[in-house]
Amino acid sequence: MIAVxxxxxxxxxxxxxxxxxxxxxxxxxNRVTAAPIRARLAQPPQDVSAxxxxxLRAADGALGxxxxxxxxxxxxxxxxxxxxxxxxxxxxxxxxxxQGADSILLQEDATRTCDLVEVREAVTAGRxxxxxxxxxxxxxxxxxxxxxxxxxxxxxxxxxxxPWVEVxxxxxxxxxxxxxxxxxxxxxxxxxxxxxxxxxALAALVRACGGDPVVLPVAADTKAALIAAARGxxxxxxxxxxxxxxxxxxxxVQSALGEAGLTVDFWQIAMRPGKPLMFxxxxxxxxxxxxxxxxSSLVCAILFLLxxxxxxxxxxxxxxxxxxxxxxxxxxxxxxxxxxxxxxFDTATQTVTPFPRxxxxxxxxxxSADALVLRPxxxxxxxxxxxxPIIRLDTLGL
Amino acid sequence: MIAVxxxxxxxxxxxxxxxxxxxxxxxxxNRVTAAPIRARLAQPPQDVSAxxxxxLRAADGALGxxxxxxxxxxxxxxxxxxxxxxxxxxxxxxxxxxQGADSILLQEDATRTCDLVEVREAVTAGRxxxxxxxxxxxxxxxxxxxxxxxxxxxxxxxxxxxPWVEVxxxxxxxxxxxxxxxxxxxxxxxxxxxxxxxxxALAALVRACGGDPVVLPVAADTKAALIAAARGxxxxxxxxxxxxxxxxxxxxVQSALGEAGLTVDFWQIAMRPGKPLMFxxxxxxxxxxxxxxxxSSLVCAILFLLxxxxxxxxxxxxxxxxxxxxxxxxxxxxxxxxxxxxxxFDTATQTVTPFPRxxxxxxxxxxSADALVLRPxxxxxxxxxxxxPIIRLDTLGL
Numbered sequence: 001m002i003a004v005x006x007x008x009x010x011x012x013x014x015x016x017x018x019x020x021x022x023x024x025x026x027x028x029x030n031r032v033t034a035a036p037i038r039a040r041l042a043q044p045p046q047d048v049s050a051x052x053x054x055x056l057r058a059a060d061g062a063l064g065x066x067x068x069x070x071x072x073x074x075x076x077x078x079x080x081x082x083x084x085x086x087x088x089x090x091x092x093x094x095x096x097x098x099q100g101a102d103s104i105l106l107q108e109d110a111t112r113t114c115d116l117v118e119v120r121e122a123v124t125a126g127r128x129x130x131x132x133x134x135x136x137x138x139x140x141x142x143x144x145x146x147x148x149x150x151x152x153x154x155x156x157x158x159x160x161x162x163p164w165v166e167v168x169x170x171x172x173x174x175x176x177x178x179x180x181x182x183x184x185x186x187x188x189x190x191x192x193x194x195x196x197x198x199x200x201a202l203a204a205l206v207r208a209c210g211g212d213p214v215v216l217p218v219a220a221d222t223k224a225a226l227i228a229a230a231r232g233x234x235x236x237x238x239x240x241x242x243x244x245x246x247x248x249x250x251x252x253v254q255s256a257l258g259e260a261g262l263t264v265d266f267w268q269i270a271m272r273p274g275k276p277l278m279f280x281x282x283x284x285x286x287x288x289x290x291x292x293x294x295x296s297s298l299v300c301a302i303l304f305l306l307x308x309x310x311x312x313x314x315x316x317x318x319x320x321x322x323x324x325x326x327x328x329x330x331x332x333x334x335x336x337x338x339x340x341x342x343x344x345f346d347t348a349t350q351t352v353t354p355f356p357r358x359x360x361x362x363x364x365x366x367x368s369a370d371a372l373v374l375r376p377x378x379x380x381x382x383x384x385x386x387x388x389p390i391i392r393l394d395t396l397g398l
Numbered sequence: 399m400i401a402v403x404x405x406x407x408x409x410x411x412x413x414x415x416x417x418x419x420x421x422x423x424x425x426x427x428n429r430v431t432a433a434p435i436r437a438r439l440a441q442p443p444q445d446v447s448a449x450x451x452x453x454l455r456a457a458d459g460a461l462g463x464x465x466x467x468x469x470x471x472x473x474x475x476x477x478x479x480x481x482x483x484x485x486x487x488x489x490x491x492x493x494x495x496x497q498g499a500d501s502i503l504l505q506e507d508a509t510r511t512c513d514l515v516e517v518r519e520a521v522t523a524g525r526x527x528x529x530x531x532x533x534x535x536x537x538x539x540x541x542x543x544x545x546x547x548x549x550x551x552x553x554x555x556x557x558x559x560x561p562w563v564e565v566x567x568x569x570x571x572x573x574x575x576x577x578x579x580x581x582x583x584x585x586x587x588x589x590x591x592x593x594x595x596x597x598x599a600l601a602a603l604v605r606a607c608g609g610d611p612v613v614l615p616v617a618a619d620t621k622a623a624l625i626a627a628a629r630g631x632x633x634x635x636x637x638x639x640x641x642x643x644x645x646x647x648x649x650x651v652q653s654a655l656g657e658a659g660l661t662v663d664f665w666q667i668a669m670r671p672g673k674p675l676m677f678x679x680x681x682x683x684x685x686x687x688x689x690x691x692x693x694s695s696l697v698c699a700i701l702f703l704l705x706x707x708x709x710x711x712x713x714x715x716x717x718x719x720x721x722x723x724x725x726x727x728x729x730x731x732x733x734x735x736x737x738x739x740x741x742x743f744d745t746a747t748q749t750v751t752p753f754p755r756x757x758x759x760x761x762x763x764x765x766s767a768d769a770l771v772l773r774p775x776x777x778x779x780x781x782x783x784x785x786x787p788i789i790r791l792d793t794l795g796l
Contacts, residue, residue: 029795043761095590140762150792151599151605152796154599155595155598155602156595158597159761161584162583162584180472185556185561192473193474194492200423200424203424203552204553207428215424298549361533363533363554395794397427397548
């Protein structure tokens with residue numbers, strides 16, 4: 001058996017980020033940059049007023065001074081001219097500070113009478129002026145490569161004058177469920193059959209991780225069907241199989257795909273739920289073989305598939321994000337398999353409470369979990385209130 | 399001035415969830431259920447084996463017993479017949495337990511010789527059998543209404559045999575930026591103009607919150623342009639304006655839209671950054687007017703727009719999700735305006751450190767923040783290491 005971390009490191013070491021593609025800025029949210037985004041202009045482009053008021057010379061801004069208002073410069077309508085001695089220009093937040101002026105008299109500190117304005121609070125040179133380039137200068141790298149773009153990044157890229165953004169292509173992840181017993185939801189269910197849930201849960205997980213899922217037709221348990229399915233994998237960035245990863249006699253996947261060009265490592269991973277995992281390549285396409293049990297399949301997908309898809313997307317190779325929480329109930333000592341306890345998480349108290357039942361046959365219970373409590377191999381028993389690492393599922397869309 | 403919580407409560411009280419629509423299960427991830435999802439079958443549908451092995455009568459399963467193997471039942475190929483005394487059926491994980499049998503002999507506890515199998519570990523009646531309906535029964539509510547569907551929910555809905563799901567329609571959120579100075583990214587920038595960033599940041603935020611953004615053409619600072627823009631709002635679930643929310647003389651939004659049917663509350667909110675907020679209705683369409691400053695606009699969007707879109711999506715009315723972290727630096731006492739400090743967050747140490755500069759003119763700094771530290775009105779100074787509530791921006795795609 002190998003450890004979870006080692007298995008993940010081996011998978012990630014074998015993956016390369018997808019190539020770049022150009023997308024409109026409006027489609028770039030939640031995508032990963034393939035190149036740095038540099039400012040194409042300075043922000044502000046020139047010195048601008050930070051407030052509504054009057055632009056004037058500091059020397060003219062003593063308390064009680066009266067200045068002649070020579071014009072008005074709403075934002076977007078710069079005033080052409082020079083503010084001379086004894087003069088002031090009506091100005092607004094974001095307006096360019098006119099030549100000659102070096103100070104701003106705030107609107108609330110001014111009394112206007114016809115074309116005269118009286119200073120009610122002495123001005124300070126330079127105050128309430130945002131200097132050109134104060135936010136960024138032309139050429140500055142604003143967003144590095146390999147960064148997941150959030151809403152603020154989109155705003156920043158817009159402000160930097162980018163209508164297009166170069167991002168990594170979303171990894172195309174083929175999902176292949178195998179088994180004669182599997183029917184698609186809503187279709188006739190054969191005697192002894194079950195409705196396919198893994199493919200659909202995994203497709204959603206692929207989306208949640210930033211990939212494009214391609215759900216292949218369910219392959220029957222025959223060599224011919226599996227070899228035919230293998231043809232659907234051309235051009236994919238990753239193949240995920242579900243079922244067929246254990247060594248039972250009806251697990252044809254490994255032998256059948258072997259004829260289709262599969263080179264595979266078969267791993268026993270020291271973890272629960274889940275244990276058998278295949279990793280290899282079908283021709284040039286990396287492949288992860290998940291267990292057929294829906295709960296094991298999901299836990300393995302969270303531990304291995306999420307990091308794999310993120311890595312393919314151009315994000316740094318890393319384990320799923322963890323945080324810490326306090327145990328709402330004691331947990332027993334662990335054996336040599338790392339455990340991933342399905343648990344509720346109370347956000348108000350930051351308390352995580354494992355379900356009393358950890359049966360991997362209970363998909364409904366898995367769906368009602370908020371978090372996985374990570375129990376390392378051979379971890380000692382812990383009392384209620386202990387701090388433990390958790391993976392929060394609710395915030396990841398998993 | 400009114401408090402942040404009061405403003406949010408007033409907005410949310412005025413919103414109704416969108417109606418339902420039917421989407422394929424494969425498109426239902428990250429959508430909000432509009433009706434409960436009930437199981438259409440039991441899971442497992444019949445008693446099934448939890449392991450690979452042999453099904454037999456418990457009475458026959460004593461250590462050393464030899465049984466005649468009468469057949470094999472791979473998953474999906476149930477065996478028709480009754481297991482009699484002295485007989486065993488080869489069985490696999492998920493196979494239906496045949497009539498007559500009530501126990502499973504594990505594969506690793508069995509020695510097979512031709513058509514005989516020897517019991518190497520006495521069986522226990524009922525062990526390794528998953529009972530029909532153990533996960534769920536037909537008719538059980540598996541997922542309630544008004545729940546955001548994660549990947550596990552999609553798997554559960556599939557297992558419950560749903561090819562279609564009824565979800566709330568994604569709220570359509572119109573975004574209207576106003577101002578003569580605004581150019582779209584990549585387009586010619588007039589003298590004194592700036593590139594529009596608010597609309598694009600807000601559109602991405604709308605997506606992050608589960609809405610469909612509709613970016614309206616930028617409206618010039620004329621009454622006619624604003625009235626024309628108001629026509630684009632028909633059929634929307636929410637209108638968001640940016641700019642024009644303060645009371646300067648170039649803020650036409652309120653007066654112009656008044657002629658187009660706007661009824662509006664204008665609020666001064668006791669918060670920083672951001673302060674002026676409009677809320678009302680343009681005809682039947684609820685409207686939120688955000689400040690024009692990009693940083694203020696984003697902070698207000700996080701505090702008010704995120705909850706509004708979630709509420710329109712069918713999720714419960716609630717503040718943005720907060721968590722707690724330890725301060726990496728002391729913070730000063732707060733005045734009567736609640737503060738929202740842009741900060742870095744270190745996941746390893748769960749430490750949040752506000753930027754020394756909190757200038758709302760710095761979009762780049764806002765984009766580099768991981769979290770907002772929530773400082774209530776009149777909060778006392780806090781030393782380094784104090785626990786404070788934060789909104790994590792990185793995990794929300796904001």
